[in-house]
Every structure is written in structure tokens, then in C-alpha cells.
Amino acid sequence: MRSARHARLSGAPRNSIGQGFGLNLTPMIDVVFQLLIYFLLGASLAQGEEMYRLDLPEREHPRVRTGMSLTLEEAPLTIRVSSQGAERDTYIISVEGPVSGAALQPSTAADLEALLRSAVLSSDHPDGTLTRRHPVLVAPSSNSRWEHAVDVFNAVVRAGFERVNFLPPVQTGPELSEVEP
Amino acid sequence: MPRLRRAPAAIEANLTPLIDMSFLLVVFFVLVSRITSSELAPMNLPAPNDPLSSEPGDEPRAVLNVLARGDDRDIYQLGNTMFNGDEDGVQLLRERLAALYRATPTMLVNLRADRAVQYERVAPALRAITLGAADASAALNAPIPPRVQLVVIRDPLQ
Numbered sequence: 001m002r003s004a005r006h007a008r009l010s011g012a013p014r015n016s017i018g019q020g021f022g023l024n025l026t027p028m029i030d031v032v033f034q035l036l037i038y039f040l041l042g043a044s045l046a047q048g049e050e051m052y053r054l055d056l057p058e059r060e061h062p063r064v065r066t067g068m069s070l071t072l073e074e075a076p077l078t079i080r081v082s083s084q085g086a087e088r089d090t091y092i093i094s095v096e097g098p099v100s101g102a103a104l105q106p107s108t109a110a111d112l113e114a115l116l117r118s119a120v121l122s123s124d125h126p127d128g129t130l131t132r133r134h135p136v137l138v139a140p141s142s143n144s145r146w147e148h149a150v151d152v153f154n155a156v157v158r159a160g161f162e163r164v165n166f167l168p169p170v171q172t173g174p175e176l177s178e179v180e181p
Numbered sequence: 182m183p184r185l186r187r188a189p190a191a192i193e194a195n196l197t198p199l200i201d202m203s204f205l206l207v208v209f210f211v212l213v214s215r216i217t218s219s220e221l222a223p224m225n226l227p228a229p230n231d232p233l234s235s236e237p238g239d240e241p242r243a244v245l246n247v248l249a250r251g252d253d254r255d256i257y258q259l260g261n262t263m264f265n266g267d268e269d270g271v272q273l274l275r276e277r278l279a280a281l282y283r284a285t286p287t288m289l290v291n292l293r294a295d296r297a298v299q300y301e302r303v304a305p306a307l308r309a310i311t312l313g314a315a316d317a318s319a320a321l322n323a324p325i326p327p328r329v330q331l332v333v334i335r336d337p338l339q
Contacts, residue, residue, distance in 0.1 A: 023194045031203040038207065049226065050234035051291065051330035056311045086297070109230065140300040146247075147227040147296035149303075150333060154229035168304050 052150075052157065057165065076135040078167070079112070081152050083144040091148040098129055109155040116159035135163045142169035222246040222258050224295040226334040234333055241285045242330070243278070247294035247306055256302060271305045278313030279320070286317065286325045293332040 077097035084090045093106050099119045106112040121128035136156050140149040149166070156164050221244060246258040256266035257274050264270040264277075281288055290310050294303050307329065314327035 024196060027196055027200050028203075031200060031207075035203070035207065038210065048334045048336075049237070049332055050232065050335050051237050051332055052232075052234050054292075054329040054331050056307060056314075056327040056329055142299065142301035142304075144300045145296065146294045146298045146300060146303055147229075149300055150227040150296075150331065151229050153331070154232050154234075154333075157233045158231070166304070166307060168308065169301050
């Protein structure tokens with residue numbers, strides 16, 4: 001009697017014969033928590049992978065003349081990379097192109113970034129000789145580790161250059177047949 | 182004749198179909214995540230210092246893995262298909278990429294290469310992407326730009 005009065009006072013819903021009823025939400029809450037845990041774990045596993053955009057030069061097929069192929073109207077800045085070991089930062093960088101101080105051979109990716117930043121024309125460097133749209137080619141040697149090539153690529157992108165690409169190695173892997181005319 | 186009185190009936194919502202559907206959804210997402218993760222070969226991705234990379238978008242994409250192996254066998258993995266690192270394997274990779282480009286001309290290729298892979302293994306993959314896009318471009322008689330995304334990992338300690 002007391003519980004019925006309590007239910008009436010608390011405003012609980014009542015059916016036509018005066019008995020209180022309620023939804024059993026426990027299974028639903030269980031399932032929702034399971035889903036929550038699943039998505040949290042999935043999100044944490046996928047965390048960390050990120051992307052660099054790399055637009056490869058478009059190879060113009062003889063039958064598809066678009067005139068949109070990348071043409072290097074300016075002498076590109078070429079940055080050669082050669083791994084010297086399996087450790088991080090054990091590689092040699094050399095810069096070839098219209099950059100003063102290029103012969104200094106930056107020893108790390110951070111030095112390379114500083115050198116390139118000083119060469120980019122901006123409000124901070126009004127005497128810079130290169131625009132951000134100047135083509136830059138990263139040229140790793142055939143036996144260079146991929147992480148060293150990506151380190152240099154990241155340094156170039158961080159310096160502000162927008163047209164960065166990779167050159168084929170000097171000793172290429174299996175050669176592909178060219179597009180038939 | 183005495184009139185029988187029914188016992189008061191308890192009214193409850195039947196949550197069983199909801200729970201059934203919830204479990205089906207869980208099974209569906211688990212299966213989809215397994216299919217998706219099978220495209221991502223386990224490897225040590227490059228982790229550059231303070232990378233200027235960005236989070237992946239929702240564009241249609243194919244995943245091309247370049248694995249670190251001692252020999253030429255099964256160097257490249259496109260989706261769930263393996264390709265050798267020799268000339269024939271790279272040619273098959275190019276043809277497979279061309280077929281994907283024909284089906285989805287705006288496709289991005291996510292290039293995942295192990296940090297220890299030598300560049301002579303990565304360069305043929307880049308070239309196969311370029312030529313695969315050119316083949317599809319010729320087949321469709323429309324320009325198809327070979328768009329690549331280099332996949333790196335952001336070190337959580339940085």
C-alpha cells in the first residue's frame with residue numbers, strides 16, 4: 001500500500017487497472033556500453049596513421065591529350081638522400097639547385113628545413129629566391145631507407161613548398177614497359 | 182454464478198528485438214572492421230619528427246602496402262592481393278591498379294611502406310600507380326590524375 005502510494009506520489013505511469021509499470025532498460029544499457037567500448041578500442045587502434053598528399057606527375061597518354069601534364073618550367077630543386085645506416089638521422093643530404101648555401105650539405109632534416117625556409121620568398125624572408133610553388137624533387141638513392149626519404153620529404157613540406165615529388169632512384173628496380181603509342 | 186476476475190496483467194516493453202538488432206549491428210561492425218584491417222599489413226611505418234601530415238579523409242581509396250622482405254616474393258599488397266617484386270609482379274600490380282582506376286577514376290592510393298624498406302622497392306610502386314592511371318585514362322579517354330597519399334604514423338610521444 002505504501003509502495004502504491006509512493007508510486008502515485010512519484011508520478012510513475014499507471015495502467016488501466018491501476019498497476020505501475022516500467023521499461024527494463026538494463027539490457028539496452030548493457031548493449032550501448034558494449035558498443036561504446038568497441039568504438040573506443042577501434043578509435044584508439046586506428047589513431048596515429050596520417051597522410052601526406054603526393055600528386056604524382058600525370059603521364060600523358062598519346063591518345064588522351066589534356067595539356068595538364070606537369071611541366072617543369074623552372075629548374076627544380078633536387079635534394080639527394082643517401083642512407084648510411086639503419087639508425088635515425090644516419091643519412092647524407094645534398095641540395096642541388098638555385099639555393100644559396102646549398103653546397104653546405106645540411107646534416108639533418110632540421111638543418112635542411114632551416115636552409116629551405118631561408119630560401120623561400122615570404123614576409124619573413126623578402127630576399128628569398130624561391131616561391132612556394134617552386135618544384136622540389138626528393139631523390140633518394142636506391143638503397144636509402146624509406147624512413148629517411150620521408151624525413152627529408154617532411155622537412156621540405158614543413159619549409160613551405162607545395163610541389164614536392166620523388167625522383168626514381170639511380171639504380172631503379174624492375175622497369176615497367178612504357179605506354180604503347 | 183460467480184464471475185471470475187482476471188489477475189492484473191503486468192505491462193512491459195519487449196526489448197528482445199532491440200537487443201537482437203543491437204547484436205547484429207555489433208557483428209556487422211566487427212566483420213567490416215576485420216575486412217578493412219586486412220588491407221593494412223602489419224608494419225613499422227615511418228614516424229618523422231613533427232610531421233606536417235593530416236588525418237585521412239573519406240575519399241574512395243585503395244591501400245598499397247610495400248613490405249620489408251629479403252627476397253622478391255610478395256613485396257606488394259594491394260587490398261588483399263599480393264604481388265612479387267620482380268618485373269612480372271610489378272606489371273600485374275600496374276594492371277590491377279588500372280582496373281581500379283577504371284572503376285573509380287577519383288581513387289586515392291594510400292601508400293604504406295615499411296620504414297626499413299629500401300627506396301628501390303618503393304619507386305616501382307609509385308611508377309606502377311602513374312602508369313596504371315595512364316592506362317585507365319587511355320581506356321576511358323579522360324584524364325585521371327594519379328593521386329597518392331604517403332602514410333606515416335604520428336609518434337604519440339611527440
